[in-house]
Amino acid sequence: MDFDRLLQQLRILDPSVLDMPPSPRQEQLVRAVLQAVRNAAEQTAPGKPQHLPGLGVFRHRPPPPEGEAGGRPRRRMMFVPDETPALQEDTARRWRDALCQAEPPLPDPQGRFVVLFSPKSASSSVLIWFFHVLGLYDEARSYDEWPHQYRLRRFYQREDYLAARATVGPAQVQVLKVVRDPLRRAVSSFRHAVGLGYANEAIRRAIGVDVDTQGLSFRQFIDFLETEDLAHCDVHHREQWHPLEAVKAPDMVINIDRGDLFSGLNAFEARLGLPITDLRQLSWLHELQATRVPEVMTGDLDTLYQRPLTVSQARHGPWPAHLLSADARQRLQRLYGRDVMLYA
Incomplete structure (x- = not known):
């Protein structure tokens, strides 16, 4: 052998x-x-x-x-x-399957790179940068102020995207992965879930809490996460690891909680020999960031962890500055073990 x-x-x-x-x-x-x-x-x-x-x-x-x-x-x-041909065929199949996941990665139609992103990990900022690099910034912004609308309704239907998805292989591209600390991302997912209600029905079925009338504590949100299949659930609290990584490891990982996102994106551009984007000049980026809820609620950490928070607080504040109690950290590290191992 x-x-x-x-x-x-x-x-x-x-x-x-x-x-x-x-x-x-x-x-x-x-x-x-x-x-x-x-x-x-x-x-x-x-x-x-x-x-x-x-x-x-x-x-x-x-x-x-x-x-x-x-x-x-x-x-x-x-x-x-x-034999190598059989292995190559298996690799190509798994690569194509990964590109066709329910929340697909972002392959460059010119076959230079693929971006792996996760909701609640600066995905909107990454997406705006991606559209800028592809020359689609103005078109995407004219379509909708929320960049994911263009991604979902237009970009994934473009012929050049579909052609790249079908023909570009792992050996041809650089893979960029953008993540954030898995525990801090869970806090962001919690506010998103309470504020937008995307998981209200699932939460009610799983733990018997009506978020609209009772609010939801971070502890209860983790109770809910413990009932979920975090590899296949809603993308806003799904694990950040993507099946594409089982075929080709990311060539570059940007952890936005460890370093500056803009500097990381510029470093990736330099790696590929692309023009360096002055991200300070992309007004769309900064207008979206200006809508973030200020985190001004303070108090005992364990108390805040168990305190039900309302839809209004999630949308408009005040919102706790900290929610990661010792119990929360322990439970989330167990739930997001693979992400913690790879990205924390």
């Missing part, structure tokens, strides 16, 4: 699994798992090949020619890695 090739295939299947190069401990774990799978294959289906999609096949070794067995015992099962 070509062990180095197996490690390469594992990274293609999920780039987050292994360092590059793999650490000795990771190699040891892969060898141990491979041995366990080999043993299981031999016990459960004697004499039959066992295929591991995207990796290879366990086959029984043919008996050695007479007189060549030697004194060393031979494993009855051998592992044959998949």
